[in-house]
Structure formats: structure tokens, C-alpha cells
Amino acid sequence: xxxxxxxxSISTRKTACLVAAVYQGGELPDATRAIDKTTRGAIAKHxxxxxxxxxxxDHLLLFDxxxxxxxxxxxxxxxxxxxxxxxxxxKAVRASVKALADAGIGEATSLLTTLKPAGFNVEAxxxxxxxxxxxxxxxxxxxxxxxxxxxxxxRKIALHVATSTQLAPARxxxxxxxxxxxxxxxxxxxxxxxxxxxxxxxxASEARKMARKYASLKVKVxxxxxxxxxxxxxxxGVARGSSQPPRLILFEYSGGxxxxxxxxxxxxxxxxxxxxxxLKPPARMDEMKFDMCGAASVFGTLKVxxxxxxxxxxxxxxxxxxxxxxxxxxxxxxILTSLSGQTVEVLNTDAEGRLIxxxxxxxxxxxxxxxxxxxxxxxxxxxxxxxHHASGLMSPDDKLAEDLLAAGERAGDRAWRxxxxxxYQSELDSNxxxxxxxxxxxxGAITAGCFLWRFAKDYKWAHLDIAGTAWDSGAxxxxxxxxxxxxxxxxxxxxx
Ligand code: BES
Ligand code: MN
Ligand code: ZN
Numbered sequence: 342x343x344x345x346x347x348x349x350s351i352s353t354r355k356t357a358c359l360v361a362a363v364y365q366g367g368e369l370p371d372a373t374r375a376i377d378k379t380t381r382g383a384i385a386k387h388x389x390x391x392x393x394x395x396x397x398x399d400h401l402l403l404f405d406x407x408x409x410x411x412x413x414x415x416x417x418x419x420x421x422x423x424x425x426x427x428x429x430x431x432k433a434v435r436a437s438v439k440a441l442a443d444a445g446i447g448e449a450t451s452l453l454t455t456l457k458p459a460g461f462n463v464e465a466x467x468x469x470x471x472x473x474x475x476x477x478x479x480x481x482x483x484x485x486x487x488x489x490x491x492x493x494x495x496r497k498i499a500l501h502v503a504t505s506t507q508l509a510p511a512r513x514x515x516x517x518x519x520x521x522x523x524x525x526x527x528x529x530x531x532x533x534x535x536x537x538x539x540x541x542x543x544x545a546s547e548a549r550k551m552a553r554k555y556a557s558l559k560v561k562v563x564x565x566x567x568x569x570x571x572x573x574x575x576x577x578g579v580a581r582g583s584s585q586p587p588r589l590i591l592f593e594y595s596g597g598x599x600x601x602x603x604x605x606x607x608x609x610x611x612x613x614x615x616x617x618x619x620l621k622p623p624a625r626m627d628e629m630k631f632d633m634c635g636a637a638s639v640f641g642t643l644k645v646x647x648x649x650x651x652x653x654x655x656x657x658x659x660x661x662x663x664x665x666x667x668x669x670x671x672x673x674x675x676i677l678t679s680l681s682g683q684t685v686e687v688l689n690t691d692a693e694g695r696l697i698x699x700x701x702x703x704x705x706x707x708x709x710x711x712x713x714x715x716x717x718x719x720x721x722x723x724x725x726x727x728x729h730h731a732s733g734l735m736s737p738d739d740k741l742a743e744d745l746l747a748a749g750e751r752a753g754d755r756a757w758r759x760x761x762x763x764x765y766q767s768e769l770d771s772n773x774x775x776x777x778x779x780x781x782x783x784x785g786a787i788t789a790g791c792f793l794w795r796f797a798k799d800y801k802w803a804h805l806d807i808a809g810t811a812w813d814s815g816a817x818x819x820x821x822x823x824x825x826x827x828x829x830x831x832x833x834x835x836x837x
Pocket of ligand 1: 614616632689691692693694718719720721722724779780785808809
């Protein structure tokens with residue numbers, strides 16, 4: 342979509358549709374009240390005469406509003422005035438883009454950017470508007486043989502701001518929002534692609550494509566022989582059961598001085614997780630094509646860094662493989678020797694994410710990172726604990742945890758912290774190896790975090806379990822692009 346920022350008279354603005362906010366109960370925000378005056382109270386009257394009362398996400402489309410140069414007026418509910426926050430604004434923006442698309446309106450001017458959610462300036466509001474619009478306009482139709490009949494999203498949206506001094510900050514917000522929107526869309530595309538297309542090699546070729554596009558980005562790809570030669574026994578243990586060759590994809594983004602220590606992002610890239618010999622039941626197994634959404638968030642976030650020329654160095658590491666049953670696959674009871682030298686008894690081959698991440702977390706130490714964050718669709722237990730609203734955050738570092746939680750809050754991509762207390766560690770005890778790859782059923786998200794921590798002792802580290810947040814199921818089935826929003830917000834606020 343194309344965005345512009347405008348100010349000045351609203352009543353004389355020529356547009357196919359003016360989008361204006363209404364508070365719950367029918368109270369009008371300043372900009373809406375101003376156009377209500379121009380229409381001699383027609384807006385207030387229409388609201389009184391309809392079932393629409395400004396409820397969050399609801400809308401009312403009016404044709405040929407008297408006194409305005411706009412062809413239509415879309416009223417969107419933004420909920421209670423006193424609880425108006427950025428999340429409420431995002432929701433209203435998504436609803437408005439959907440309503441515009443459903444009505445087949447190709448171009449609009451939005452007054453939602455004149456709203457003032459507490460604690461956020463016009464730059465943040467414009468950015469959130471663009472991010473939410475891009476999210477709502479996203480379609481994944483690459484695998485359909487024919488264009489769908491669904492109405493396309495609007496092509497152009499002008500964001501109206503209250504004063505001309507707000508033009509410049511709003512334009513900055515549009516640029517940031519546009520970049521984040523691209524990263525989120527990339528993560529969603531990679532997640533939505535089926536596993537017979539999006540293989541480890543496919544991910545590697547997409548990474549190389551990115552490196553050709555951006556001069557600031559270098560990509561190295563390690564294959565089967567490198568993985569074995571380096572001694573990545575955990576990673577190879579998972580990969581050996583698949584006929585698709587594994588890939589360890591290494592991104593190096595240089596936006597800071599050469600001497601600056603990089604931030605490292607590590608993402609689980611299981612392009613399909615059938616469970617291995619500990620085979621999963623058939624119900625919803627198709628959704629295990631999303632098991633590379635951690636890797637996709639690394640791709641997406643690095644794309645944003647490249648687009649925005651973020652002033653820092655970032656390394657991205659995504660171990661990519663399938664997890665399938667096979668005569669050559671790792672078996673329950675097998676013992677693997679990880680790159681760190683620690684030995685792992687594989688009690689359940691379906692706990693494969695932590696195995697490929699263990700070697701990636703050891704490998705990333707080579708870069709002397711200032712901080713490491715890993716993202717993984719790691720446990721069903723995390724979904725049981727937090728549902729689909731929050732990612733599970735685990736970190737031994739309170740400051741890092743707070744920063745990530747705050748970034749998620751601001752970005753509308755929230756996480757919630759789970760403890761990594763020592764009490765949980767004994768769950769991983771093994772009679773035969775240094776430790777096992779699974780604990781009991783209870784606290785499964787935490788024991789997975791405890792497992793990873795054993796490979797992340799040499800640097801500041803946090804783990805995001807995105808099993809519940811990376812994709813939607815049911816009618817809305819598809820990748821969400823999370824946690825690209827959280828990661829970008831965190832990086833944008835990272836101090837030197
Ligand atoms: N990819 C799954 C986690 C998952 C499950 C994500 C369901 C989203 C929905 C992961 O590899 C896995 O299978 N985890 C096991 C771990 C268990 C064997 C300890 C799980 O959660 O059941
Ligand atoms: Mn699994
Ligand atoms: Zn998995």
C-alpha cells in the first residue's frame with residue numbers, strides 16, 4: 342500500500358472515503374466533531390439512527406456525506422475514550438482497512454492519525470497505523486492457481502494530521518511502519534508457504550537473495566558436511582531422518598562500527614515437524630509447517646534492519662531442517678554429543694527444536710555477541726500456559742527480560758515471563774547422558790527453556806517461545822509475523 346501524510350482542511354479534501362473515529366457511546370473525537378459541524382450534525386444523527394455506537398472495531402459506512410468533498414465517510418469505533426491506547430488504535434485501523442476492502446474502496450484519507458493515545462506521539466501513531474494497515478491488507482495467494490475473488494485491499498491511504506508541524510514526525514513514523522510491515526510480511530510469507538516448497542534449501546536461497554539485495558547484509562550457508570565436521574551432533578541428530586539436506590543459515594548485518602559486538606538472533610527453522618520416531622498424531626499436523634516461524638522472524642527482523650539501516654551489527658542464525666521418521670532417524674534412548682561437548686539422551690524425538698537450537702546457541706558464541714535472543718515454536722506447553730496472546734519469555738537477565746517485555750507491550754506483540762528457577766532443572770536428569778532432552782509434562786515450556794540455557798551460559802540471553810503466537814488456527818489459519826514487531830521495537834530502542 343502507498344501512504345502519504347497530509348494536513349489542512351478536511352471538509353474540502355477530495356477522497357473516495359474519509360475514515361473517522363467515534364468513541365464508544367457515540368462521543369466524537371475532535372476531528373470527527375469538526376466534520377460533523379460541516380455536515381450540520383448529520384454524522385451524530387446517523388449514529389443515533391443506527392445500531393453503531395462506536396464499539397471497538399465496529400463501523401458504519403455513509404454515502405455522499407453532505408457538505409464534504411469526500412464521496413463516502415467510514416465511521417470506525419475506537420472504544421472507550423479513557424482507555425484509548427495504541428492497541429485500540431491498531432484494532433480500529435485493521436477494522437477500517439478491512440471495511441474499505443470489503444466495500445471495494447481503493448483510496449482513502451484517514452483521520453485516525455489525529456487521535457492521541459496516552460503516552461504516544463504522532464510518529465508512533467502514524468507508525469502503528471501503517472503497521473496495522475499492512476497487517477490487515479496482507480494476502481497470501483501465491484499457491485492459488487487463480488486470483489481469488491476477495492476484494493483487494495485499498496491501494497492508497499492518506500494519513501491526516503492535525504497541524505503542519507506534525508507532518509515531518511508522521512512521515513518518519515510512516516517510514517518505520519513501512520519497514521516493519523515489510524519484515525512482518527516476509528515472516529508471514531515464509532511461514533505460510535507449504536513445507537514441500539519451504540524446505541531448508543529454500544530458506545537458504547531466500548537468505549542469499551536478501552544478501553544480494555542489501556549491501557549491508559552477508560549470508561553464509563553451512564550444509565550437511567559442515568554440520569557433521571563441526572560436531573553439531575544435536576542438530577545432525579534431528580536432520581539425519583530427513584532426505585531434505587539441513588542448512589545452517591548465517592546472516593551478518595553490518596550497520597555499526599566493525600569493532601562493535603553484534604546482537605544475535607537465533608531462530609528455530611524446522612520446516613516440517615512430524616515428530617520423528619515419536620510421531621505426532623494426525624490432527625492438525627499440517628500446522629507443523631509453521632515450525633520454522635522462529636527462523637522466519639530472524640529473516641523478517643533482518644529485512645527491517647536492512648531497510649532502516651539500523652546503526653548496529655546483528656548476526657542471525659537459523660538452523661533449518663525437517664523432523665521426520667525414517668530408518669536413519671534418531672531414536673528414543675539415543676545419545677547425541679552436542680557442539681558444546683555436553684551429551685543429550687533423546688527421550689522424545691519430538692523435542693527436536695531444542696536440539697537444533699542447542700548447537701546454534703553454542704555456535705553463536707563465536708561472534709562474541711553482546712546479547713542473544715532466540716525465537717522458537719518450541720512447546721505445546723507454552724500454548725497451554727499462555728494461549729495465543731502472549732509469547733513465553735524466559736531469561737536469567739532481569740533487565741533484558743524487562744526490555745523485551747516493554748518492547749512487546751509497545752509493539753502490540755506481547756510476551757509474558759516464565760521463571761527459569763533452578764527447581765526446574767532436575768526434570769532433565771538422565772541416567773545415561775549428561776541430561777535428557779525432555780522433562781515431565783508439567784511446566785514443559787520452562788524445562789525447554791532450562792534445556793536451552795545450558796547452552797547459553799557465555800552471554801546475555803533470552804528465549805521467546807512463540808508456539809502460541811506465530812500463527813493462527815481455524816478459519817484465520819496463517820502466520821502472524823510475530824515476534825518481528827517485538828524484536829524491531831526492542832532493536833530500535835537498544836542503547837549503544
Ligand atoms: N513444534 C513443536 C511445538 C508445538 C506444538 C508448537 C504444538 C505449536 C503447537 C515442538 O517441536 C514439539 O513437538 N514439542 C513437544 C515437546 C514435548 C515432546 C516435550 C510438545 O510440545 O509436545
Ligand atoms: Mn516437535
Ligand atoms: Zn517442533
